[in-house]
Amino acid sequence: MKLKIAVSFLFATAFVAHAYSQTDQVDRTGGARPVRGQIIQESPTAVVVKLSNGNQTIDAKEIRRVNFGDGSNLQKKAISDFYAGNYNNCLDLLDRSEQSNDKTTNPFLKAELAFCRAMSMCREAMSGGNVSLDNAGQKIYEFTTNHSKSFHAIPASQMFAEVCIIKSGAFRDKTKRDEWLKRAKTALKPLLEAKNTWGERYLSANLLMGRIAAIENNNDQAIQYFTAAQDDSITGKAATQIKQIARCRTWQIKGQKGDANAIKELKKIINNESGDDKLFFSNAYNALGHCYLKAGDKKSALLQFLHTQLLYTGNPNTQSEALYYLTQLWNQTNHPDRAGQAQQALRNSYQNTYYGLRSVAAN
């Protein structure tokens, strides 16, 4: 993947206007009524829909999805599959649509299709699907440059940052690794500046920045970012989850710095959390695993990472993190066969994760 242009200037605030033909429908989050009309303008923060009685501006973060009046059936189906999480199907349909010479002059639809493709490729690559991480990264990067005024620009930018972080795992050489981390930071910059418009993205960006700082062994900065990711002023279900994860990762870093309370605090967080939030629990147990590792208690660390592997599956990042450390811990506790199995699982199923690449790079 070649990146020549920095992404910081991509997010111009001016709206893009366009002539329209069919009726579009904007589905909104939080149970708000869909808005039917024609999309006439969009920016990274909003979409303007022309209604019969005037125009309505809808915040980008409130948009669940847009059903375009334009487009072929294949394109519509591809978009539907994307939002249903069927990324492979989406890519297949998009390919078929291109082969059928489905053309559109609607720039909003064009952006939507490009977004669906780029994001689907990234998701597929990250979950070990049949897509190369480089290609996926290239696509999402292209989207951020070619559709910088799309209302998807912010999520796309976050995805690009995530790809860059993953990619940094592929290098043992610090200079190369830092290059990718720098790209990730650049991609996250607009998110860090969007606290008021994209609250949850702002929290996610801080979480990712914390992660980058942790990779760079910059613990103080990591704590700063993780603390920022717990901003009380931002609320909502997703925000709560991000904040809980950030809390765990904060204690992880503190534990790694030698704070004796870290293990106790993490256990408290875990015990107080009911339900089955796999993302939260996998982050929490991994954080606890790191603390035990720092404390030299390998067997306890092993148990924590095993929680993630056995009970809280589904997230490639936390799974690969657990498997990466399990590989080491099984070896250190005289179970080389189990270490081999963990490593094999890491490389086979999570090859396009930070830890998957790091595992390969280490050899």
Place this chain on the structure above:
Amino acid sequence: MKLIARSIFILVVTITLNLAATPSPSAAEEKVELFLQKLLERGYYDTAVDYLNFLETSPLCPKEFKNRIPLEKAVILIEAARRLKDLKKHENYLGRAEVYLTDFTKTKPSPELFARAEKIRAQLYFERGQVYLNLASSDRKTEKEKQELRKKARSLLTAALDSLEKNRQFLQTQIQNVVDDPENRAAVAALKKTLHLEYVQVRTLLATSSESIADTFPNPSVERKKQFAVALKKHEANWEKYRSFTQGVNSALGAARCAYGVGDETKTITYCNEIFDLEDVAVFIPIKKQAAMIAKKIWETKDPLPFADVIKTLEPLINGLTTLEKRQSEWLELQILLAKAHRTRAEFFEKSDTKDKATRSKIDRSNKSAVRVARAVARVPGPTREIARNLLKTWKLKVGDVKPEEVTITTFEQARLRASDLMTDAESLRTIYLEVKKKVDAAGENATDELRTELDEAKQPLDETTNEALKILQLAVSFKSPETDREEFANVRYLQAYAYFILDKHYEAIVIGEHLTRAYPGTNSARSGASLALKSYLQLYISAPKDDNRFEYDNLKRLADDMIRKWPGQRATESAALIMARFSTRDGNIDAAEKYVNAIPKSSPGRVLEELRIGQIFWFQYLNRMKQNPADAAKHQALRAKAQTYLEAGMAQITKDQINEVSARATLSLTDLYLDLGESQKAAEQLENAKIAPLDLIKQKHPAASSPRFIRDTNKTAVRVYMAAMRNDQANATKWVGKAQGVLSSLKQSLIKQDPQKAEAKMRSIYVQLAKESRQQMERLTNVSQRKIFSDSLLTFLDAIQSETKDVATLLWTGQTLNALGVSLNESGEKAQARRLHKKAITAFEKAKKRGFGKGVDAERNELETERQIAVATLGIGEFDKAIEKFADILAKKAYIDIQMDAAKAYQLKGDALKSANAYAFAMMGGQRRKRPNRPPAKVIFGWNVLAKATINKPKQEARFYEILYNMCYCRLKWGQLKQKTVALTSARDEILKYAKKNPEMAGMRTKFQELLANIQKSLQEPVTKLPVPDPGK
């Protein structure tokens, strides 16, 4: 067969009773009948009879019903009798029912009601006959009693038969007499049908009763066969005539049973086949099962098993069953037979050309079927499970290779059920694997290659099946939705944990097991998960290096404590408390051990051994403390009390299968404890007759009591028990003496068997210990008369031993014991009794001398010791000069310090007895000058002064020195008093004060020295001073 006949009879009669209802009862009658029916349904038989009694006099009762009341009462009593277990009551109820029936028939009822009454009478006789027949099959009855009971049963069943025959004839006449009514043809047809149906039923009952009569003859016997032949004819005729009736099918079954009874296998199978060929409908399944059970008896006698017939018959039958039916015991038996048939088929083909592809395929298919069926049976708890497991084990087939039919799993429930089945298979395979592993472990390095291969072969299918189950379980997890049942999902998680446990992936089992306790509290799986996690920690602990097992131990303890706190008294805590109790006892942490033992549910069999274990720890602690600090006996009694509580609690609950080295040792400890408490009767009971008694275990040659050490300790304890019993149960002293002698003899034998070289030395040390203990026992008695009685018993015992024995060591022991007791009695002023004992001691020693001490290593020592003991006894008798002479004779040869002390003491005792200042002087200065070869004559008895110099400032001799010092000062006091020499008294006083300052403890003799000092100071007319106080810091 009897039970089947009975149930058919009841079924038919019940149907008949319902059908035989009199035509169109009135509304009032219906209400009465309904009420009665409801009372009977609830089992309120007495109330029903009361109600009928009430109706007899009630003007409201319809007249028609009133006439039937005796009949109804009879029906109720028969029904009630059926539920009674007490034979007398049963007979009483049926007797009363018969009276009611007779009363009823005397009222000349309508023909229909008469027929009904006769049928009920037949039922009554049949029921009574069956009861006696069942009693006759009891193993507790003698053959004669059995014959009587069978005879009684036969007579009743014959009466039933007669009654039914009357009924049959009556119905036949009734049918013949039905007249056609052109105006009411439908009613006439219905009546004919009812009568005909009833006729068929009565004929069926006739055949069944005949069959039951056959059972009243011994098996085998000619009469039995004959009667079966009679019944067979009846059944055959019924089957022939009434094939389309349900009762007809029962007749086919009856014919099969009777043909089997006659011994006609071909006919039996023919009738069974006719039943198997019946339509595949649910109503025939129980009948087909009975037929299959009859056929099974014949098939199983054939060698080889007629696999083709079995498979052809049973496979379609079993495949058509529901899961619930497949789990019924008789169907399970039939499945076992089917599995065997498949395997026999495979074996049949294995004998032919196994290179042929088609043959190999047949073998493979048959084996797979055999294993599949056997594994299905092995999944169901019950007696057949073990049979199935054994079959699987014997066949040694790679059962893991037998894949069930491929089923597409698309739901959580499908995945859960499939995984459960696989895990049940895995459990069965694990049992097999663990058995082989046990053998390999037992063989250790000597395990053969064959055994190791067997282990690998057992492990492979286990791992494969478990891994397969894990995959399906993961699939089940992936199907989880908000609608998924919480308990079932938790069960899936538990199975995952268990699968990991089987695969020895203990960390994984821990993660999931502990997760269950946190995420699914309140479910059964939470408790099971915790138990599994606990076992996994234990496994990790066992396999961890000893210097790196803190993690495992800490977590084990944390989880166990957590479980005990969460689920107190529940089964889940059992293993937690057991494990921790074991750890705590191992670590000597008795408080924790006690806490954990008390956390084990009282119903748990495991608690018993832990109670015994902890009881023993308390007991050993008590013994140690008593040894270290006997003065604080009162303080230590709490330990003994706890030991008693736990040992008794454990012993009260112990079962025979829990006898092991721990429990055997515990029962011995409890015996010792009773002895320590002075409860000799209880000790003797525990020793000999308790549920688990140490002597009894040795007698049984129980493996738990086979170690030489246990035998020796038990015998030692036994002697002590019998000696104590002599003291406490003086009326039976002779009995205890005999027992003690017997035990001593076997003790000696066991020591010789163990090591003939060391036997004598060991026996001697045991004798010394017993002598010491008997002295202690006597010193515990405060009452003079008790002491006398006890010493008399001991005297009898020891005298009997010494007069019988030819063994020198035994003779020496009896003498020593008698001497020790005599010394004790002398010290307490019981001189006459002491003299008796000393005299007997001298007899024993003289006898020993006469027998000689041989030329062994110990000969010289034994000889010397004998002379010394004779001198001690002589002294005890009061022959001071003779005793002093004897001591001198010994000392002239060897100047042992202990004997020197004895000799000095002899002078001192002479002084005490004769108030002789000279004797005290000799005690202090020594005496008995003797000639010595090439040397001038010298005193051979050194006296206290010289002995004090010889032992002073020698740490090892400290105790001796203070004893010598005491006696020296005592003699100075006495000599000074007699000679009125104050200087002797002051020197004695100064010596005491000097050495008390130096060592205030005075080697444990401080109290005695304090008393002596007081006496000296009183003689000096000085104020009594206290000895310097010991520094507690030192």
